[in-house]
Amino acid sequence: MASVGDTTEEQTGAVQANRHLRRAVDRCLGDGIRPARVAQALVRMAEAVASEVAEEGADYRTVSQQRLAEVPFGKECPCGRVYSEEHCYCSRCGEPLQRSVVPKVIPGRLQFEKRAGRGGIGVVYEAIDLSLGRRVAVKTLPGVTSQHDVARLRREAQALAAVSHRHLAAVYGFEVVHGTPMIIMQFVDGGTLADKIPLPLDVAIEVMLEITDAVQCLHTAGILHRDIKPRNIGFTRQGELKLLDFGLARIEDEVTMSGVPGHSIVGTPAYMSPEALSRAKANPAFDIWALSVVFYEMLTGCRPFAGEDREDLTKAIRGVRPQPIDDHLPGCDRHLQRYFEGAFHREPSRRPTSALQVSRQIQRLRPDAPVPV
Numbered sequence: 001m002a003s004v005g006d007t008t009e010e011q012t013g014a015v016q017a018n019r020h021l022r023r024a025v026d027r028c029l030g031d032g033i034r035p036a037r038v039a040q041a042l043v044r045m046a047e048a049v050a051s052e053v054a055e056e057g058a059d060y061r062t063v064s065q066q067r068l069a070e071v072p073f074g075k076e077c078p079c080g081r082v083y084s085e086e087h088c089y090c091s092r093c094g095e096p097l098q099r100s101v102v103p104k105v106i107p108g109r110l111q112f113e114k115r116a117g118r119g120g121i122g123v124v125y126e127a128i129d130l131s132l133g134r135r136v137a138v139k140t141l142p143g144v145t146s147q148h149d150v151a152r153l154r155r156e157a158q159a160l161a162a163v164s165h166r167h168l169a170a171v172y173g174f175e176v177v178h179g180t181p182m183i184i185m186q187f188v189d190g191g192t193l194a195d196k197i198p199l200p201l202d203v204a205i206e207v208m209l210e211i212t213d214a215v216q217c218l219h220t221a222g223i224l225h226r227d228i229k230p231r232n233i234g235f236t237r238q239g240e241l242k243l244l245d246f247g248l249a250r251i252e253d254e255v256t257m258s259g260v261p262g263h264s265i266v267g268t269p270a271y272m273s274p275e276a277l278s279r280a281k282a283n284p285a286f287d288i289w290a291l292s293v294v295f296y297e298m299l300t301g302c303r304p305f306a307g308e309d310r311e312d313l314t315k316a317i318r319g320v321r322p323q324p325i326d327d328h329l330p331g332c333d334r335h336l337q338r339y340f341e342g343a344f345h346r347e348p349s350r351r352p353t354s355a356l357q358v359s360r361q362i363q364r365l366r367p368d369a370p371v372p373v
Contacts, residue, residue: 068106068177076100080115082125101142101180105130109175110138110184124245126187129172135187136172139245142180153181163221167214169234169242188242190235193294197230198301201336201365207233207241208295208362214243215291216355219284226282228290229271230297269310270303274318275348288352292343295362299336300328304344320346335365 021042028038075083075097077090084104089096102112102125111128116137118124125138144150157174164170173184199207211233218225225232225243232245267276273289276282296304304322307313322344326332339361345351352358 068175071103071106071177073178074100074102074104074112076102076115082112082114101140101178102138102182103177106175106177110136112138127184129184135189137169137185137187139183139185140180141182144181145179150176150181153183157183159221159223163217163223165214165217167210167241167243168217169244185244186242188234188236188244190237190239192231192235192244193233193298194230197298199298201299202367204295204298205362205365207298208291209359210241211243211294212291212355212359212362214241215287216359218243219287219355224282224284225287225290227267227271228287228294229268230294233294269313269317270305272317273348274320277314277318284354285348285351288355288358289343291355291358292340292352295343296322296325296340300325302328304340320344333365339365 025038025042028041029035072085075085075087076099077083077093077095077097079090079093079095081090081092082100082102082104083090083097087097100112101123105111107130109130111130113126113128116124116126122139122141122143125140127136127138128134129136141153144153154174157171161171161173169188170186171183172186175182175184193207211228215225215228227245228243232243234242234244236242267286267290269277271290271293273286276286276289293304296302302323304325305313305316306323307316322340325337325340329336342361343351343358352361
């Protein structure tokens with residue numbers, strides 16, 4: 001019911017919105033989607049709209065955040081070091097500096113030290129959290145400019161920050177500086193899995209069990225990673241595994257049930273399933289396939305699908321023509337061969353359906369595992 005203060009125009013708009021939503025709900029129910037899932041999607045959609053309205057009206061900003069517009073851009077050397085605006089040359093290598101997408105310092109919050117890595121859609125910087133004196137990683141997404149996308153990333157960061165697992169890099173915060181979204185995350189400084197492979201089978205099994213546990217935690221929270229690969233699996237200096245880089249993660253219900261497009265190709269092609277490359281709607285099976293590709297690469301140092309170029313690689317994956325594991329590991333256990341035969345089966349229904357199922361199958365590969373009867 002409209003409140004006393006509602007205008008006729010507002011009442012009419014509310015009636016029309018309710019009518020459209022009711023039709024959408026009826027279509028979802030008619031398609032066999034469970035009422036509880038529809039209700040979840042409606043709640044998240046309402047949160048999404050509220051977030052976008054707040055982003056547009058800047059209702060969430062405090063006075064100190066509004067002053068971020070006054071923080072000058074820093075300068076950056078090709079070697080990655082970040083300097084304040086008055087510097088012209090790098091003190092380390094002498095190269096001339098160019099304007100960075102980040103400031104040198106966000107007063108009271110962050111001091112950017114150097115660029116740590118660059119991906120397809122983001123740039124990661126090593127920084128100091130000035131309020132707590134700890135080192136953090138800051139993933140910047142300079143290509144994300146629309147208010148809708150910034151609001152979506154804010155929701156994504158909030159969702160990830162609510163998920164706690166010892167093998168997930170913690171999310172500490174979210175900022176928008178000069179229009180550039182920044183996700184502040186735990187700094188992981190022990191290298192990545194890509195630096196350590198190939199691994200012996202017993203070690204690879206234990207690493208996989210830790211990764212699958214983290215992925216299952218994400219999926220239980222309704223979050224997809226969508227870019228699982230060795231370079232996104234890091235280690236602390238103490239050797240603890242951390243699943244990294246949630247810049248491509250999506251809240252599952254948003255991708256599949258709200259207005260967010262779910263048919264775009266997102267991720268690294270070599271780790272994508274045939275269905276992902278064919279622009280199917282995102283679902284946990286995308287991550288499950290990538291887990292098996294990572295396991296294969298851990299054992300062999302090679303990926304199961306190869307091609308001279310991206311087109312050849314895509315054809316190999318879509319044709320589900322993996323190179324047999326025993327081509328790389330002659331005489332390997334038959335149970336290991338069967339695992340990959342199932343993991344990369346042409347029929348999706350014949351593959352593992354969850355990270356938990358992958359974990360259980362891999363546990364059976366342990367040398368001390370009981371022999372199936």
